[in-house]
Amino acid sequence: MLLRPKTVSRFRPTATPDASILAEHRSVVREINRRGILRGSLTLGALPLLTGCNVSDRDAVQSVLRSVSAFNDAVQAWLFDPNKLARTYDASLVVRPPRFNAYYEIEDVRPIDITSWKLELSGLIAEKAPWTIDQLYAFPEQEIIIKHICVEGWEYIGQWSGPNLRQFLTRVGADMRAKYVVFHGNDDYMESIDMASALHPQTILATKYAGEPIGDPYGYPIRLRTAVKLGYKNPKWLRAIEVTNTYSGGFWEDQGFNWFAGM
Amino acid sequence: MIVMIMSGWKIYNDEVIFGFLHFPDAITLGVWAQHALQWHFFGMWILMLNGLVYLGYGLFSGRFRRMLLPVSPRSIIRDVVAALTFKLDHSDITHYNAVQKAMYIGVILIIIVQVVSGLAIWKPVQFSTLVWLFYDFQGARLAHFIGMALIVGFVIVHVALALLVPKTILAMLTGGPRRSSTSTHL
Numbered sequence: 008m009l010l011r012p013k014t015v016s017r018f019r020p021t022a023t024p025d026a027s028i029l030a031e032h033r034s035v036v037r038e039i040n041r042r043g044i045l046r047g048s049l050t051l052g053a054l055p056l057l058t059g060c061n062v063s064d065r066d067a068v069q070s071v072l073r074s075v076s077a078f079n080d081a082v083q084a085w086l087f088d089p090n091k092l093a094r095t096y097d098a099s100l101v102v103r104p105p106r107f108n109a110y111y112e113i114e115d116v117r118p119i120d121i122t123s124w125k126l127e128l129s130g131l132i133a134e135k136a137p138w139t140i141d142q143l144y145a146f147p148e149q150e151i152i153i154k155h156i157c158v159e160g161w162e163y164i165g166q167w168s169g170p171n172l173r174q175f176l177t178r179v180g181a182d183m184r185a186k187y188v189v190f191h192g193n194d195d196y197m198e199s200i201d202m203a204s205a206l207h208p209q210t211i212l213a214t215k216y217a218g219e220p221i222g223d224p225y226g227y228p229i230r231l232r233t234a235v236k237l238g239y240k241n242p243k244w245l246r247a248i249e250v251t252n253t254y255s256g257g258f259w260e261d262q263g264f265n266w267f268a269g270m
Numbered sequence: 271m272i273v274m275i276m277s278g279w280k281i282y283n284d285e286v287i288f289g290f291l292h293f294p295d296a297i298t299l300g301v302w303a304q305h306a307l308q309w310h311f312f313g314m315w316i317l318m319l320n321g322l323v324y325l326g327y328g329l330f331s332g333r334f335r336r337m338l339l340p341v342s343p344r345s346i347i348r349d350v351v352a353a354l355t356f357k358l359d360h361s362d363i364t365h366y367n368a369v370q371k372a373m374y375i376g377v378i379l380i381i382i383v384q385v386v387s388g389l390a391i392w393k394p395v396q397f398s399t400l401v402w403l404f405y406d407f408q409g410a411r412l413a414h415f416i417g418m419a420l421i422v423g424f425v426i427v428h429v430a431l432a433l434l435v436p437k438t439i440l441a442m443l444t445g446g447p448r449r450s451s452t453s454t455h456l
Contacts (some may be wrong), residue, residue, distance in 0.1 A: 072308035079311050086396055093395040156394060159303070160285035160411055235395055265302035265311070270395040 027186050031254060051146070074081070080267040087269055089203050093234035096152045101217055102163040105225050107157070108238065109194065110258065118223040119193055119244055126229065127247035130189070133180025140214075140228045146170040148180075149211050156270060157238040167232040169214035173206045181250045189255050190231055193244035198257040200233070200240055204269065209234035237268040271421070273299060273313035278418055280306030287415055298365070321381065343370040360435050377424045384417035 020140065037133045040203035107113045148169040188197050188205040205208060210233040213221060221227045226243030233241060260266045277300055286292060286304045300306030328334040334354035344396060345368035352358040365372065390400035390410040404410035432438050 069305075072305070072312055075312045076308055076316070083393075086393065088396060091396055093396075094398060154394075154407070156407060157285070158307070160281075160287075162407055260302070263302070263308060265307065270393060 009099060016251065027184075031186060036239050053084070069263075076263075076265050079233060079265060083267040083269045084201060086200075087203055087235070089207060090108050093209055093270070096154070096164045096247060098152060100164045101152060101166040101206070103217055104222060105165050105216055106161075106163050108157065108226050109243070110196070111194075116224050117194065117244075119228060119246075121228055126245060128179055128249075129247060130249040131182035131185045131252045132138045132176075132250050135179075143170060143212070143214055143229060146175065146214075149174075151209050151211060151232070151234060152204070153209065153232070153233075153234040155238050155241070158264065158268070161232075165232075166217045167211060167213040168200055168218070169229065169232075170212045170240070171208070172210045172212055172233075173208070174229075175206065175212060176250070186252045187254065189249040189251060190242045190245055191247040191249070192242045195247045196242050196258045198231070198240055198242045199255045199266075200231075200236060201267065204235050207233065235270055237270060239264065240268050271313075271317065271425075273309055274317060275310035275418060275422060276303050277306040277313065278414075281310060282415065287412060320383070321385070325378075337366055338375050341368050341375065346372050360438075373424065373428075377421065380417055380424075382418050384414065384421065386413075387414040387417060 109116070118203055125139055126143065127137050128135045147170065148168050149171045150166065152164060152166045155165055156162045159190050172188075175187070181188075183202065183206065184204055187199045188202060190200075192198075210231070212229050213226070213232040214229050216222070216225060221230065226245075229245050230243040231241045231245065240257070256266060276298055280295075280298035280300045283292055283298065283302055298306065299309050349358060350370040352367075353369060370391055387404055387410045388452075389397050391407070391414060392403060394401050394407050401407055401410055404413045432442070
């Protein structure tokens, strides 16, 4: 479905993979007005004179840069090919244990008490009954050996298995036309991804690493692993999944990182 | 280009390739890495738009062919010797000498490769073929770093030499004097 008739602009792509995301960002794209760009360019021109000052934390500059980042979200959604698979690797290359990463140190991880834990479901989902870990272990398992690439530039190959997210969302009767899937971690870490990426064949709810239940520091009992997003889009220690049409950002996005973060 | 380089240094600092090399905060752009990334992916559009216009104009107007070709190894050696003995002729600045031609062709190609390695790092799954060109993801990162170093090297030499022959600076900004008909067919 096109947002506007094709005759409006020769530069508009003929087919948009996910028109809803473009619609979501339309207001932000509109914000990138002439004045904003001019203001940004002026600041750019002044940069060589201001090497001692941090111009980028000023509100006006931040607002221009965040608008461009939102525009880049739309471009990435347009570039995203739902059938393009990430490269997979041989099991002999798997790094054990996986690399730890969080917004705090490994000593500060709060392990989940599995006896009282359940995976909560909310939002546009028909069957919202929470899932126990045994129910999740009983769900058909998919294994992927993929690279985890961090926005910082490091990477490692990991072997993850667990329910395929598309199959899981189908099973619980989620509205697949919704725009976002939101993940809440036990550590108050929140992340949201676009539905197209959530339905990608290499997006799973990982319960195991290298055939064993995931260790406490790496997201026990369940975490998201998707081959089509940067590392910070893979929240760990999940306690709730929500399907929604409301944009909710995420932990690092609120600090200025790009939301789509697709690979 | 300066935005891309300075924000790139900040992004590099988060996960260095060479343990001994960190860029001081004073010469990087962005308070934290996320701001540097914002600048980088803002500058990306300016670089791309400028690059497309520049390459399009250069190719279709014949300017590249006229100004940058022909260039032979022999003419480069001749002009390097002339430059080192201070005999290089700067009287006609509408005409590039052979060293200039080689350097300009080189930096244009390096910037093109730089854009390709940048796309590979940005979208290693969607543009997996580009990653393959650099062997793997870390190969693309290394290529992007080396490309940056070469461009910085070019900028330093270019600015230093332009300052040595000041009349070229005004010409660069205004478009320079009209070419005389004889100088084009040397």
